[in-house]
Amino acid sequence: MAILKVARMGHPVLRAVAEPIEPDKIQTDEIQRLISDMVETMEEYEGAGLAGPQVHVARRVVVVELREDREAEETEVLPLINPQIRPIGDRKISDWEGCLSVPDIRGIVPRWQAVGVEALNIEGEALSFEVRGFPARLIQHEVDHLDGILYLDRMKDLRTLSFLDESARFGPDASESSDAADK
Numbered sequence: 001m002a003i004l005k006v007a008r009m010g011h012p013v014l015r016a017v018a019e020p021i022e023p024d025k026i027q028t029d030e031i032q033r034l035i036s037d038m039v040e041t042m043e044e045y046e047g048a049g050l051a052g053p054q055v056h057v058a059r060r061v062v063v064v065e066l067r068e069d070r071e072a073e074e075t076e077v078l079p080l081i082n083p084q085i086r087p088i089g090d091r092k093i094s095d096w097e098g099c100l101s102v103p104d105i106r107g108i109v110p111r112w113q114a115v116g117v118e119a120l121n122i123e124g125e126a127l128s129f130e131v132r133g134f135p136a137r138l139i140q141h142e143v144d145h146l147d148g149i150l151y152l153d154r155m156k157d158l159r160t161l162s163f164l165d166e167s168a169r170f171g172p173d174a175s176e177s178s179d180a181a182d183k
Helices: 029-044 133-146 164-170
Strands: 049-051 061-066 076-087 092-099 102-112 114-120 126-132
Touching: 029 049, 029 061, 029 076, 049 133, 061 133, 076 133, 092 133, 102 133, 102 164, 114 133, 126 133
Parallel strands: none
Antiparallel strands: 049 061, 061 076, 076 114, 092 102, 114 126
């Protein structure tokens, strides 16, 4: 396994639409190694998710840590190949987001409170599940990367954009802003 270089905002790979992975290619050494390296890279950079374009690979693959909240110690890393999402209900929740490709900055982003997910797993088998809360936010964030979208593009108010160290010193706690809902 290897730690991959993370593309930063401004690199064109982050604005391109990623290509799907053919199901018969999922179990190849190339794709399996990519997934393993993505997990290792995500863990090294202490991220909760990572998409192919973030490691300079314009393919539709993401790895996400499934956990109920950001503070949970128990996590399961789930690779999703060619993921598609659909909103469940009509409620959006605004909360803080950051990104390994936009280091040291965060902002408040509205996301669907719950989503349905269709994808393939590392064996090429179909997955179908629903998630709410932080896992739903995380999967939406990573799937956006596959479509060339950064969280900044989804922000409604750029005045919430802040450097992590400055918001820790002067800004509101993330929990104070998480109850702001957008329709």
